Amino acid sequence: MEVFNHNLESLFQQLGLPSDKTSIDDFIGRHALEPGENLTAASFWSTSQKQFLEEAKLQDADWVEQIDILDTLLRKA
Template sequence: MRQTRPRMTNLFEQLGLDSSEQAIQDFIGQHQLAAEIHIMDAEFWSDGQRQFLAEKIASDGEWAITVDQLNEALHEDSVPRR
């Protein structure tokens, strides 16, 4: 059985969030995190979402890469631009 390669849209679906391109952009824009806040400590996750993210990061598999991409996107505003 072939598994779907994790993508941001798949991640948002797994988190129970709207997975349209616009909704993903809106979510990221509206949920920017300060540099010192780890993605797992963000106040906007439910316990289930937080657990899912923690499991995927710990797995260090393909999902971990997608979660890391979301983490980077959520911290975009906290990174100084050159």
């Protein structure tokens, strides 16, 4: 079994988004989840991005930890 060490940058790459720190910070600054909103239901994802996030969560894939971190970062306090 292969074990992958994913990080937020590689998750953004997988989603087809710019993955440098400035771009990630900008994305998080421009997008937010509403209270109780599911990450995959957010309107800012493309269909393929939503599909990737949903499948990764359902399969408990290696990406889950980074997806959870992104979810937390998109919930503004």
